[in-house]
Amino acid sequence: xxxxxxxxxxxxxxxxxxxxxxxxxxxxxxxxxxxxxxxxxxxxxxxxxxxxxxxxxxxxxxxxxxxxxxxxxxxxxxxxxxxxxxxxxxxxxxxxxxxxxxxxxxxxxxxxxxxxxxxxxxxxxxxxxxxxxxxxxxxxxxxxxxxxxxxxxxxxxxxxxxxxxxxxxxxxxxxxxxxxxxxxxxxxxxxxxxxxxxxxxxxxxxxxxxxxxxxxxxxxxxxxxxxxxxxxxxxxxxxxxxxxxxxxxxxxxxxxxxxxxxxxxxxxxxxxxxxxxxxxxxxxxxxxxxxxxxxxxxxxxxxxxxxxxxxxxxxxxxxxxxxxxxxxxxxxxxxxxxxxxxxxxxxxxxxxxxxxxxxxxxxxxxxxxxxxxxxxxxxxxxxxxxxxxxxxxxxx
Amino acid sequence: xxxxxxxxxxxxxxxxxxxxxxxxxxxxxxxxxxxxxxxxxxxxxxxxxxxxxxxxxxxxxxxxxxxxxxxxxxxxxxxxxxxxxxxxxxxxxxxxxxxxxxxxxxxxxxxxxxxxxxxxxxxxxxxxxxxxxxxxxxxxxxxxxxxxxxxxxxxxxxxxxxxxxxxxxxxxxxxxxxxxxxxxxxxxxxxxxxxxxxxxxxxxxxxxxxxxxxxxxxxxxxxxxxxxxxxxxxxxxxxxxxxxxxxxxxxxxxxxxxxxxxxxxxxxxxxxxxxxxxxxxxxxxxxxxxxxxxxxxxxxxxxxxxxxxxxxxxxxxxxxxxxxxxxxxxxxxxxxxxxxxxxxxxxxxxxxxxxxxxxxxxxxxxxxxxxxxxxxxxxxxxxxx
Numbered sequence: 001x002x003x004x005x006x007x008x009x010x011x012x013x014x015x016x017x018x019x020x021x022x023x024x025x026x027x028x029x030x031x032x033x034x035x036x037x038x039x040x041x042x043x044x045x046x047x048x049x050x051x052x053x054x055x056x057x058x059x060x061x062x063x064x065x066x067x068x069x070x071x072x073x074x075x076x077x078x079x080x081x082x083x084x085x086x087x088x089x090x091x092x093x094x095x096x097x098x099x100x101x102x103x104x105x106x107x108x109x110x111x112x113x114x115x116x117x118x119x120x121x122x123x124x125x126x127x128x129x130x131x132x133x134x135x136x137x138x139x140x141x142x143x144x145x146x147x148x149x150x151x152x153x154x155x156x157x158x159x160x161x162x163x164x165x166x167x168x169x170x171x172x173x174x175x176x177x178x179x180x181x182x183x184x185x186x187x188x189x190x191x192x193x194x195x196x197x198x199x200x201x202x203x204x205x206x207x208x209x210x211x212x213x214x215x216x217x218x219x220x221x222x223x224x225x226x227x228x229x230x231x232x233x234x235x236x237x238x239x240x241x242x243x244x245x246x247x248x249x250x251x252x253x254x255x256x257x258x259x260x261x262x263x264x265x266x267x268x269x270x271x272x273x274x275x276x277x278x279x280x281x282x283x284x285x286x287x288x289x290x291x292x293x294x295x296x297x298x299x300x301x302x303x304x305x306x307x308x309x310x311x312x313x314x315x316x317x318x319x320x321x322x323x324x325x326x327x328x329x330x331x332x333x334x335x336x337x338x339x340x341x342x343x344x345x346x347x348x349x350x351x352x353x354x355x356x357x358x359x360x361x362x363x364x365x366x367x368x369x370x371x372x373x374x375x376x377x378x379x380x381x382x383x384x385x386x387x388x389x390x391x392x393x394x395x396x
Numbered sequence: 397x398x399x400x401x402x403x404x405x406x407x408x409x410x411x412x413x414x415x416x417x418x419x420x421x422x423x424x425x426x427x428x429x430x431x432x433x434x435x436x437x438x439x440x441x442x443x444x445x446x447x448x449x450x451x452x453x454x455x456x457x458x459x460x461x462x463x464x465x466x467x468x469x470x471x472x473x474x475x476x477x478x479x480x481x482x483x484x485x486x487x488x489x490x491x492x493x494x495x496x497x498x499x500x501x502x503x504x505x506x507x508x509x510x511x512x513x514x515x516x517x518x519x520x521x522x523x524x525x526x527x528x529x530x531x532x533x534x535x536x537x538x539x540x541x542x543x544x545x546x547x548x549x550x551x552x553x554x555x556x557x558x559x560x561x562x563x564x565x566x567x568x569x570x571x572x573x574x575x576x577x578x579x580x581x582x583x584x585x586x587x588x589x590x591x592x593x594x595x596x597x598x599x600x601x602x603x604x605x606x607x608x609x610x611x612x613x614x615x616x617x618x619x620x621x622x623x624x625x626x627x628x629x630x631x632x633x634x635x636x637x638x639x640x641x642x643x644x645x646x647x648x649x650x651x652x653x654x655x656x657x658x659x660x661x662x663x664x665x666x667x668x669x670x671x672x673x674x675x676x677x678x679x680x681x682x683x684x685x686x687x688x689x690x691x692x693x694x695x696x697x698x699x700x701x702x703x704x705x706x707x708x709x710x711x712x713x714x715x716x717x718x719x720x721x722x723x724x725x726x727x728x729x730x731x732x733x734x735x736x737x738x739x740x741x742x743x744x745x746x747x748x749x750x751x752x753x754x755x756x757x758x759x760x761x762x763x764x765x766x767x768x769x770x771x772x773x774x775x776x777x778x779x780x781x
Contacts (some may be wrong), residue, residue, distance in 0.1 A: 389679055
């Protein structure tokens with residue numbers, strides 16, 4: 001048993017660190033570390049910096065433009081990005097639709113879309129969820145009816161993250177209603193600028209515009225935009241879901257947040273003493289740190305046998321990872337107390353340099369806490385993850 | 397990065413598994429628990445034959461020089477088998493001897509299985525702080541005179557020799573002035589009162605009444621036992637984490653099996669989502685506990701790394717804390733999911749639950765280890781390892 005990185009891994013880590021120290025713009029880093037809101041331009045900027053280094057798609061095979069890293073190197077890269085405080089690369093193109101196109105798409109689709117995903121020419125969003133078809137995804141109702149060289153798409157998607165910026169959406173649509181509900185689904189790539197598409201914002205409880213409803217009203221989609229075979233979309237969708245990696249645990253980001261929490265706890269005073277010396281608070285802090293140590297070790301255990309492919313253990317990582325993220329967001333709010341109360345959208349959006357009440361660390365934390373309630377719901381709610389553990393691992 | 401056990405480790409585990417499966421059934425164990433000594437000479441002889449007593453002993457004293465990862469494998473199997481023999485007490489005692497250097501004669505006897513040890517450390521007032529020592533060791537012409545009483549000494553009644561902590565100087569709860577001794581359990585002035593503990597094991601209260609201790613029985617330097625003490629206690633806590641993991645695996649598997657077979661409302665009860673999610677949470681606890689037990693074992697097995705003592709304390713306290721949480725959740729839920737059967741003495745799962753609860757109370761409960769984790773240098777600045 002050996003839980004240390006090899007010399008090669010450590011050299012790789014140094015290389016990544018050196019690159020990030022030089023390439024990550026200070027203003028982006030500041031926004032990420034201080035829980036400010038990132039706009040489209042921020043995301044695209046960082047995407048292009050990584051793309052120019054050839055590092056924007058760590059999971060891709062070399063033939064499509066991936067860097068050819070080992071699973072451990074990919075983990076190290078994720079960790080270092082999180083540690084430095086980089087914006088996140090939007091997963092919809094790079095990590096979600098691209099693997100499906102690579103595996104099942106036509107040569108024309110690969111040649112057209114993959115380079116545009118690498119260069120961030122297209123902003124993608126995901127059209128899976130529908131009203132009434134969240135976790136029970138197969139009950140989706142959006143239809144695509146063949147009309148010559150086109151499909152006519154009608155229906156509604158929801159919870160569509162950042163669809164307001166999107167150029168393309170990958171959708172699950174119903175192409176056959178007369179069969180078992182999993183068997184009549186197809187995987188379509190749809191241009192978001194097509195006539196008949198309406199995007200309606202859903203404002204979340206932190207008053208941020210992060211998700212949307214997307215309506216399709218007789219939208220014409222070329223048959224060439226069908227991925228793979230008609231009515232086989234469920235297979236491709238499951239392939240996509242199975243593509244999740246250990247990154248789902250977000251250990252690196254939580255480590256950065258824990259460090260931030262500790263700086264808050266050292267700065268805040270309770271009964272005239274640093275909050276971190278308060279036995280009640282430090283006990284909660286330590287307990288969370290231990291939970292994160294356990295999660296990190298579990299991630300490394302999963303990684304060390306990554307050759308066996310991603311398995312249902314990802315559900316363990318999702319449940320624990322998101323629980324830890326939420327607890328961190330709770331403790332950060334507890335740490336600053338009433339100073340978390342002022343709502344300061346202008347500061348959050350980067351329109352003002354400093355916050356209303358002149359506490360830049362504290363100002364975004366309650367918004368962040370509210371926002372992070374999503375983590376145990378998205379990507380398959382934690383209850384669904386428990387169902388997966390129960391069925392796939394425990395055989396109940 | 398390699399989380400696999402090596403061939404030798406797997407062989408040790410396999411040998412234990414086969415022995416327990418063949419000769420240490422739940423009924424056999426029940427007989428042992430209710431016997432006069434509460435342990436089995438036959439079982440002990442087999443453990444020695446299988447090399448388990450030699451495993452942690454250095455090679456120069458006839459052992460296999462096994463480290464904490466090797467011992468992890470053994471303790472995990474003993475936990476799965478719910479073995480009540482005085483193995484943990486003996487190897488913890490051996491670790492004191494190994495860390496102190498010297499007394500190779502005793503280590504040789506441990507390796508062959510001739511000698512069982514027990515560690516007389518805790519006192520009525522100490523709770524989980526083993527440095528809270530009122531027992532006195534006062535120097536006299538030929539050595540020291542011991543006076544005091546140790547409580548709940550694990551397998552104190554079955555040991556040939558006792559490792560004893562006493563205060564030769566300093567404040568009652570201070571790190572300085574702790575001296576460690578090893579002496580025969582039948583030394584004049586020692587009274588051993590043996591009893592059962594609720595998990596089916598044995599412990600004893602041990603009184604020291606003007607016990608004369610010769611110079612040769614001092615472990616390490618007089619008054620300077622703290623580092624040895626601290627390292628040995630971490631080793632013991634690490635072993636208990638591995639044992640608890642094994643016990644949790646067993647109780648988890650038994651509960652899963654029960655959920656698949658027990659019928660209610662016309663279906664196996666494992667079909668009910670309320671119970672399924674409880675099982676999923678037990679599984680998550682189990683995996684997190686496994687990670688921490690492994691991390692602690694690896695840190696214990698790397699005593700020469702840079703900053704190793706702090707890393708060891710952090711990892712062991714984090715592991716014991718996390719495993720205590722898991723042990724409580726998994727144990728309590730296993731009993732609950734077994735329904736009425738879970739609270740009977742007939743059911744093996746109930747006995748695993750009892751063992752898990754006693755491990756929680758041995759060598760540091762959750763509060764103790766959380767406080768110790770916080771007290772390590774750098775807690776304020778550092779993030780998770």
